[in-house]
Amino acid sequence: MTINPYHDKRLQWVAYAIFFALLALVPILLDDAFLLNQLSTFGVYGILALSLSLCWGFGGILNLGQGIAFGLGAYGMAMTMQMQSQDIDTNPIPPFMLNNALESLPMIWEPFWNTGTGIFLAVAIPTLYCLIFGALMFQARVSGPFFAIMTLAMLSAFYTVFIDLQPYTNGVNGISPPMPLEVGSLVVDPYSTTSYWIVYAVLLLSTVVAKLLTQSKFGLIVRAQNNDPERVRFLGYNVAVYETLIYAISGCMAALAGMCFTFLTQYVSPSQFDVGFSISIVIWAAIGGRGSLLWAIMGAFIVQGAQSYLGDEFLNTWILILGFFFILVVRFLPGGLAGLVELILGKLPNMSKQQKSPGEKPVDKASLKEA
Amino acid sequence: MDPSVVLSALVLGISIGSIFLVAALGLAIIYGTAGVINMAHGELIMLGAYTTYTLQTFLGVPFFLCLPLSFCIVALVGIAIERLLIQHLYNRPLDTLLATWGVSLVLMQGVRLIFGSDPKYVQLPAFLSTNLDLGIVNVSVFRIFVVLVAALLVFATWYTFYRTRFGIMVRAVTQNKEMAASFGINSGKTYMLTFAIGAGLAGVAGAMFGGLNIVLPTMGMSYVVEAFLMVVSGGGSLLGTILASGFTGQMQSIFAFIFNDTFARFLIFLMVVIFLRFRPQGLIGSGDTRR
Amino acid sequence: MAGVLEIQNLQKNFDAVKVINDFSMDVIELTLCCLVGPNGAGKTTTMDLITGRQKPTSGSVTFRGHVITGENEQMIARRGLGRKFQIPAVFRELTVRQNLEVAYSHEVNALKNIFSFSSRQCDARIDEVAEQVGLQERLAVIAGTLSHGETQWLEIGMVLMQDPALLLLDEPVAGMTEQEIEKTADILNTMKKTKTLIVVEHDMGFVREIADIVTVMHMGSLLAQGTIQEIETNQQVRDVYLGTEDH
Numbered sequence: 001m002t003i004n005p006y007h008d009k010r011l012q013w014v015a016y017a018i019f020f021a022l023l024a025l026v027p028i029l030l031d032d033a034f035l036l037n038q039l040s041t042f043g044v045y046g047i048l049a050l051s052l053s054l055c056w057g058f059g060g061i062l063n064l065g066q067g068i069a070f071g072l073g074a075y076g077m078a079m080t081m082q083m084q085s086q087d088i089d090t091n092p093i094p095p096f097m098l099n100n101a102l103e104s105l106p107m108i109w110e111p112f113w114n115t116g117t118g119i120f121l122a123v124a125i126p127t128l129y130c131l132i133f134g135a136l137m138f139q140a141r142v143s144g145p146f147f148a149i150m151t152l153a154m155l156s157a158f159y160t161v162f163i164d165l166q167p168y169t170n171g172v173n174g175i176s177p178p179m180p181l182e183v184g185s186l187v188v189d190p191y192s193t194t195s196y197w198i199v200y201a202v203l204l205l206s207t208v209v210a211k212l213l214t215q216s217k218f219g220l221i222v223r224a225q226n227n228d229p230e231r232v233r234f235l236g237y238n239v240a241v242y243e244t245l246i247y248a249i250s251g252c253m254a255a256l257a258g259m260c261f262t263f264l265t266q267y268v269s270p271s272q273f274d275v276g277f278s279i280s281i282v283i284w285a286a287i288g289g290r291g292s293l294l295w296a297i298m299g300a301f302i303v304q305g306a307q308s309y310l311g312d313e314f315l316n317t318w319i320l321i322l323g324f325f326f327i328l329v330v331r332f333l334p335g336g337l338a339g340l341v342e343l344i345l346g347k348l349p350n351m352s353k354q355q356k357s358p359g360e361k362p363v364d365k366a367s368l369k370e371a
Numbered sequence: 372m373d374p375s376v377v378l379s380a381l382v383l384g385i386s387i388g389s390i391f392l393v394a395a396l397g398l399a400i401i402y403g404t405a406g407v408i409n410m411a412h413g414e415l416i417m418l419g420a421y422t423t424y425t426l427q428t429f430l431g432v433p434f435f436l437c438l439p440l441s442f443c444i445v446a447l448v449g450i451a452i453e454r455l456l457i458q459h460l461y462n463r464p465l466d467t468l469l470a471t472w473g474v475s476l477v478l479m480q481g482v483r484l485i486f487g488s489d490p491k492y493v494q495l496p497a498f499l500s501t502n503l504d505l506g507i508v509n510v511s512v513f514r515i516f517v518v519l520v521a522a523l524l525v526f527a528t529w530y531t532f533y534r535t536r537f538g539i540m541v542r543a544v545t546q547n548k549e550m551a552a553s554f555g556i557n558s559g560k561t562y563m564l565t566f567a568i569g570a571g572l573a574g575v576a577g578a579m580f581g582g583l584n585i586v587l588p589t590m591g592m593s594y595v596v597e598a599f600l601m602v603v604s605g606g607g608s609l610l611g612t613i614l615a616s617g618f619t620g621q622m623q624s625i626f627a628f629i630f631n632d633t634f635a636r637f638l639i640f641l642m643v644v645i646f647l648r649f650r651p652q653g654l655i656g657s658g659d660t661r662r
Numbered sequence: 663m664a665g666v667l668e669i670q671n672l673q674k675n676f677d678a679v680k681v682i683n684d685f686s687m688d689v690i691e692l693t694l695c696c697l698v699g700p701n702g703a704g705k706t707t708t709m710d711l712i713t714g715r716q717k718p719t720s721g722s723v724t725f726r727g728h729v730i731t732g733e734n735e736q737m738i739a740r741r742g743l744g745r746k747f748q749i750p751a752v753f754r755e756l757t758v759r760q761n762l763e764v765a766y767s768h769e770v771n772a773l774k775n776i777f778s779f780s781s782r783q784c785d786a787r788i789d790e791v792a793e794q795v796g797l798q799e800r801l802a803v804i805a806g807t808l809s810h811g812e813t814q815w816l817e818i819g820m821v822l823m824q825d826p827a828l829l830l831l832d833e834p835v836a837g838m839t840e841q842e843i844e845k846t847a848d849i850l851n852t853m854k855k856t857k858t859l860i861v862v863e864h865d866m867g868f869v870r871e872i873a874d875i876v877t878v879m880h881m882g883s884l885l886a887q888g889t890i891q892e893i894e895t896n897q898q899v900r901d902v903y904l905g906t907e908d909h
Binding site for chain 3: 213215216217218220221223224226227228230231232233234235236237238239241242245
């Protein structure tokens with residue numbers, strides 16, 4: 001039997017190590033604060049693509065509303081940062097609320113006085129939302145395209161509500177906290193290496209967690225239910241629980257990405273809930289390769305990199321080309337660039353032939369579709 | 372409560388319901404027949420609106436003639452999408468959804484490049500732009516017109532799918548493709564025609580929505596989410612979609628009266644989520660379709 | 663001898679059609695019971711009703727003293743009831759080994775499974791089962807590329823991995839060659855020493871080789887029950903079933 005090096009578990013970990021080593025070199029070699037900030041933002045997109053690949057590529061749960069968890073996380077962080085520049089005695093109410101004729105701080109804003117609580121809520125609320133929504137849908141055995149549509153509907157609902165609740169969210173204008181995030185004595189200046197390293201750490205952590213998840217028994221069952229949920233049920237597993245968990249873990253990662261996004265841009269608006277943004281997340285993962293965590297991240301880097309390289313004047317044409325490219329990938333290359341690499345590596349002369357002595361228990365290297 | 376308030380909420384509800392229905396009709400027949408969730412449906416509506424705008428502004432075609440012409444032109448676009456893309460993806464439902472999503476992006480962006488992002492307007496004949504005073508309630512004539520067209524389209528669709536030879540073929544293919552094929556029914560062609568009709572219905576919807584609202588490249592999005600919810604909660608059938616549209620239209624009108632439009636929209640979405648929790652097969656439909 | 667599974671007055675109506683009509687049967691521990699009957703007799707529906715895939719209109723199913731009617735699929739499976747489907751259902755994108763690993767469902771708690779990476783008991787059990795169904799050389803193969811017969815064996819293997827007390831096998835030899843059928847008969851004859859089995863089958867030759875008891879269904883009801891000799895000499899059965907089936 002030929003062995004495709006793409007499927008070699010050890011080589012996969014090596015590829016991940018090289019990837020993250022290269023990313024670690026960036027702030028050492030780069031001396032441009034603006035570019036560093038932009039690259040950090042790409043890192044945030046990478047986390048998003050990774051989170052979607054985990055849920056969609058492995059679990060078969062297409063989430064068209066990944067922007068919900070991202071946006072909730074981003075708003076949570078923005079509220080925390082906003083409250084850091086308010087003073088409980090002299091100036092307790094953010095300016096935009098005063099403009100909207102609010103006379104006291106709304107209840108939902110109160111916990112954000114405390115930075116720790118605020119950061120906790122920024123992760124906890126989106127994760128909890130995913131748990132509740134996921135449990136509702138998956139217990140009713142809503143899956144596949146229907147689930148995708150329901151996520152889209154919820155996204156649309158969040159978008160309208162965040163615009164509508166102007167006194168609490170500042171509507172379409174969004175929230176722009178005046179000062180960078182401060183955690184204890186650490187100031188997270190968006191244009192500093194500090195913020196790059198935070199994003200780097202979150203990306204690294206998410207990737208390792210995701211990779212371990214896919215290799216655990218849990219991950220195997222998630223992949224199995226992607227193949228045939230009914231069969232898994234007849235083996236005694238509660239498929240809804242597995243679906244809900246993978247969906248919520250993916251949402252939790254997206255929330256972390258949203259929080260990073262806010263301290264990088266010091267700005268959040270309902271456009272995080274815009275359908276267009278969630279489409280982008282799907283496009284990153286699809287072009288990179290939904291079945292591969294690493295390639296999904298690369299997909300985000302490549303697409304967003306090309307977009308910023310081409311600049312704003314080409315934006316409309318670029319989106320058109322991207323749309324065509326996306327259609328072509330879905331039609332001819334469902335595995336994305338990762339699928340292409342897998343194909344090419346499989347055609348290479350058999351490099352790792354017969355590493356094992358015959359008679360040894362065969363290790364299922366062909367088992368891993370992921371990289 | 373003042374009876375006239377209730378009545379006007381009721382009338383408004385019928386009007387909203389008819390708009391939902393017109394938007395969802397094409398989607399419902401494509402889903403009901405081929406099992407395809409056409410994410411580009413909203414953009415087909417948008418194309419219908421732009422078709423009407425173009426025909427009116429540059430060729431001086433009267434509004435009433437624009438309706439059938441929009442049907443034909445958008446139906447042709449539908450055929451192109453089906454032949455080039457969807458026919459290769461029939462057994463991959465999630466990929467069909469994604470591919471049509473890509474199509475929606477391309478259509479939206481293409482129209483934006485050609486027509487720009489500024490709003491366009493569809494001119495209505497003078498008598499449609501007036502209001503009708505029914506004593507206690509005051510209704511725009513165009514909204515009544517939309518209700519009438521919705522009824523006409525529903526009847527035509529029902530007739531096509533339940534009273535013609537084509538309809539029998541469509542239903543045969545829907546139930547069992549292989550069996551239908553053995554009786555000499557070309558399922559590919561049936562799907563293509565269904566897709567064309569569904570797209571054409573979106574075109575008519577667009578022509579009318581152009582009269583209700585401004586015409587923008589992004590206008591499709593605002594209709595398509597509700598349209599999907601109508602089809603899903605209706606269970607994918609024609610009757611289910613009609614019932615869901617009618618009911619949701621009333622709820623939207625009532626909630627909008629109590630709260631406001633956006634919050635009403637949010638409540639409707641929540642209601643659909645909760646409804647699906649207890650009846651995932653929708654109002655009308657068997658549980659198996661979802662598996 | 664105790665009845666492992668007791669079906670009492672089972673009834674399933676689809677609209678006005680009575681698919682299962684007042685059907686009762688007992689399955690005795692450590693026997694292999696073959697469920698036979700012409701197409702549309704309600705065999706697969708009975709399987710669905712036992713395993714919770716469909717809910718009966720009335721009547722009850724008792725498994726090891728517990729009434730299981732109304733429970734969902736995973737609850738019934740956890741009670742020790744394994745099922746092989748008529749159309750072989752394996753995870754086509756996973757390897758044979760992974761298929762068996764998923765089927766090793768001693769721990770169904772999702773949170774615990776997040777932290778579970780490999781288990782010696784599971785590996786040992788996989789080797790054991792793979793040998794039993796003759797797939798020990800094929801563990802690294804993607805299940806979607808297996809031959810039809812191998813897929814059937816894999817699914818039987820998966821049910822074995824579950825270690826159920828009762829196995830329901832829906833047409834385990836459909837589409838198999840003569841040699842494959844023979845091998846399957848050997849597998850089942852070994853299995854029935856430690857397990858209780860219900861096998862839905864059309865092939866009377868195969869039934870003769872494996873069955874301890876044969877239950878004949880007709881139009882959703884019990885027609886006859888007995889040893890294969892009793893069934894083959896039963897005139898009623900000959901009329902409705904054996905007469906129409908060519909074998």
